[in-house]
Amino acid sequence: MRPGAEPKDGDIVRAVLAGERERYAVLVERYRDRYARYAARMLGSADAAEDAVQDAFVRAFDQLAQCKEPDNFVGWFFLILRNRCFAERRRSRAEAPLEAADSVAAADRTDGGAETAERRRALQLALMELTPDQREVFVLKHVEGLSYGQIAERLSTSIPSLKMRMHRAYDRLREQLRDHT
Amino acid sequence: MSERDFHPLVKQLLDGELTIADLPAELRAEGEEALRLLTGVDRSPVELPAVTQRVMQTLASRPAPAVPAWKRVMRPREIRLRIRPWVLAPALAIAAALILLIWPATPARPAPLVTVRFVLVAPDAREVSLAGTFNQWDAHATPLVRSGSTGVWTATLTLPAGQHQYAFVVDGARWVPDPGAPAVDDGFGRRNSVLTL
Amino acid sequence: MLTLLALPLTLLGLQQGMAQRLAGRVSPTVAALVEQLGTTGAARGLPIDPLIQKAIEGSAKSIPDDRVAAAVRLVATQLDTAATALREGGPVSDTLAIAAGAFAINAGLSGSDITALARVGASPQALTVGLRVAGTLAALGVPRAENIGLVSTTLRSGQPAESLLLLPAHVQSAMANGSTPAAAAAGLSRAAAAQARHGPPPGRGQPPPHPAPPPHP
DSSP states (O other): OOTTOOOOHHHHHHHHHTTOGGGHHHHHHHHTTTTHHHHHHHHSSHHHHHHHHHHHHHHHHHTGGGOSOGGGHHHHHHHHHHHHHHHHHHHOTTTHHHHHHHHHHHHTTSSSOHHHHHHHHHHHHHHHTSOHHHHHHHIIIIISOOOHHHHHHHHTOOHHHHHHHHHHHHHHHHHHHHHTO | OTTTSOOHHHHHHHHTSSOGGGSOGGGHHHHHHHHHHHTTOOOOOOOOTHHHHHHHHHHHTSOOOOOOSSOOOOOOOOOOOOOOHHHHHHHHHHHHHHHHHTSOSSOSSOOSEEEEEEEEEOTTOSOEEEEEGGGTTOTTTEEOEEETTTTEEEEEEEEESSEEEEEEEETTTEEEOOTTSOEEEOSSSSEEEEEEO | OOOOBOOOOOHHHHHHHHHHHHTTTSOHHHHHHHHHHHHHHHHTTOOSHHHHHHHHHHHHTTOOHHHHHHHHHHHHHHHHHHHHHHHHHOSOOBHHHHHHHHHHHHTTOOHHHHHHHHHTOOOHHHHHHHHHHHHHHHHHTOOHHHHHHHHHHHHHTTOOHHHHHHHHHHHHHHHHTTOOHHHHHHHHHHHHHHHHHHOOOTTTTSOOOOOOOOOOO
16 A cells, blocks of 8 residues: 555455454544435434434444445445434324424525525425335435435435436425425 | 415425425515424434444454354346457466466476465446355455456465366346356356366 | 474363364364364374374365364374284384374275385485385375385485475476476486496585576466
8 A cells, every 4th residue: 555545445344353443433424414415305304313423333343344335335334324213204204394494404504595595495395205115216316316226226226216216206395395385 | 284384386396306496576585484494303313433433342342243153045147248249268378377377387296275366357346255165255354355356366376286167246136157268067057167277 | 403203181181182283273162172082192292283284284174074074083083094004014102203103094095005115214214215216206196106216216316305305396397397296206316326326426425407487477
């Protein structure tokens, strides 16, 4: 390794497993914001996202010995975070819409106009009415900007089934937005 | 109900596979409604600076990651490593040269420890490690280091004199004997490499 | 280096040792088999390490239990064959030599090859190294006759163990230059025999000259 070169994920994972747990901070720092937006859109607020990302990193540490591809730590971490997001949704369904409205509105005070803020708030509320699977495919494609192919690879599923999910999501979102405007 | 559902072409518009210009005139209004829906998508990045400290504080008092007491046994997978033929001859020569180079000069008795360099040419590999009798066949214990872009992976170990068997583990799953070393049947349908020190 | 005759260990201590080495690394089924074979084998003076190593290896390679068990049983059989062959060649039965003999058998040599090497009458340490080298040469493809011939000649010449240990590298070198394994071994035999007749060449004790490192591919 050249001096000054960034250590690879795999090297850090192995170092942590060998006992150097402080080095785990490098992985946390490296990836904590990568899926923060995904978690925020899935859960409806940045606060919920913070809890989920934190929990996911702790879980990943506990199970680090089971990471089969240490050089693809981030892909494995995403799946842990995803599970955590799906679990969270089941726990706090009742509180989510209010939280979503407040936090989305707060975030948007700085950019766009009132109209943009209102549209964002409305869409986030509508998203929370979808099933987690529908919301996820929508977030990965339209927020994270992944292609269907990339999403299929990451979730180990097929493009046709993703499209079916997404198209149902579009219809439900339309219904939610019509009914609440 | 079809009134409330978007038309399939409008869904393709939402998927980014069509533009509004591709839609027939009667669907333009619905298409614009759909695109207005998408303007509500919030792509602003989310930053969570507090996470690092909170995670590390939680981990401070946490036990070390546990290796499972017993792994689930999986069906063994076929091992194939494409090695271009010209690679084998130099690897043999490298192996022979290295063993001669590192031999202790004037031992009154055999030296108890020998330093050995393991080399594998595997340009397509993402990671390579060494597993053998000297490290409990642990595929994670001894990673090789790749030198630059040539696809040459090396690791240097100091081993006790004696008989050792080993193999390389490529990309965490493919067990590959050392093309430059003598090989014996491992009893599982594969070959192990032999190191006699 | 002193060679130790296999001493009978207390049953409990032996089993505890095995259990500790296997814990977390092999399934309970395989562990039970290894402990059973190891205990009965140790009572007959056989080493247990090769059984443990094979079990750990199989589990690390994600091999199903029944095939790991078969491989462990095979090792036990090879240890038995090696021990029998060594007893026919001389009085010493050393666990390291038995393990080396089992390795040689796994590599393709026969019990009679083991006996032939034992009959040379070398020290137990040298015999152990000789058996390991013979197994390694077999793994390189050296035919049995040339193999045993080369190793016995080298053992008989009274050269130190290092000379034995260099034989596989010499054979590999010759093979890289186009020799067959048989021809390479035969050539080395002649050199060893000449050395035995005329004494060591000048500069003995220095490392042999090494070829220049080949250019990186």
